[in-house]
Amino acid sequence: MTDNEQVKKAAELAEIIKIALEDKKGIDPTLLEVGKQTILADFFVVCTGTSNTHVKALADEVEFKTNEALGIKPNHIEGFSDNTWTLMDYGSVIVHIFTREGREFYKLEKLWKDASAEKVKEIENSKDE
Numbered sequence: 001m002t003d004n005e006q007v008k009k010a011a012e013l014a015e016i017i018k019i020a021l022e023d024k025k026g027i028d029p030t031l032l033e034v035g036k037q038t039i040l041a042d043f044f045v046v047c048t049g050t051s052n053t054h055v056k057a058l059a060d061e062v063e064f065k066t067n068e069a070l071g072i073k074p075n076h077i078e079g080f081s082d083n084t085w086t087l088m089d090y091g092s093v094i095v096h097i098f099t100r101e102g103r104e105f106y107k108l109e110k111l112w113k114d115a116s117a118e119k120v121k122e123i124e125n126s127k128d129e
Contacts, residue, residue, distance in 0.1 A: 007035065010042035010092035013070065017095055020065035021047045026058050026097070032112050041094045044112065048103045052083035058097045059086045066090070 001009075014031050021029040027048040035042040049055035059077070066072045072090065079086040084102040088095040096108055 006092065007042050010035075013066065013072065013090060013093045014043040014045055016066055016069050017045045017062050017090075017093060020061045021045070021058055021097075023065075024058050024061040025050075025054075027100075030109060032109065034112055037112065042092045043094075044108065045093060045095045046103070046108050047095075047097050048100055049083075049097055050100070052099060055083040055086055055097050055099055059088060059095075062088060062095055062097075 018029045018031060027050065029045060029047040032044040032046065033042065034040070034044050047058060049058050063074060063077075066074075074088040074090050074095075076089040077086065078089075084099045085106070086095075086097045088097075096106075098106065
């Protein structure tokens with residue numbers, strides 16, 4: 001698989017994740033294209049839940065929708081014990097679901113400020129050119 005094909009697959013997965021988060025009323029789901037800054041992943045998806053219970057529900061929905069749409073399950077999930085920050089590792093896409101306080105404390109968007117916060121569909125279109 002070429003790098004371009006890998007990024008397209010990651011973009012498709014990230015878009016499915018973003019839609020799942022929006023469907024469950026996740027707050028401010030943000031996609032960060034981090035592939036040029038790190039080898040960890042091509043995309044981070046960052047979202048906020050309104051409570052610990054909502055964070056858990058968001059993570060459950062992401063897991064359900066990615067499995068339903070692509071037959072993909074996360075490689076690893078961390079943070080279910082307190083639900084203030086749940087991390088879901090899909091390899092090329094890493095999902096961070098925070099409580100409001102957790103997102104403000106960790107400030108991933110600021111930490112990864114050099115990452116492109118474009119919409120995935122725009123990224124997919126630019127890769128085709």
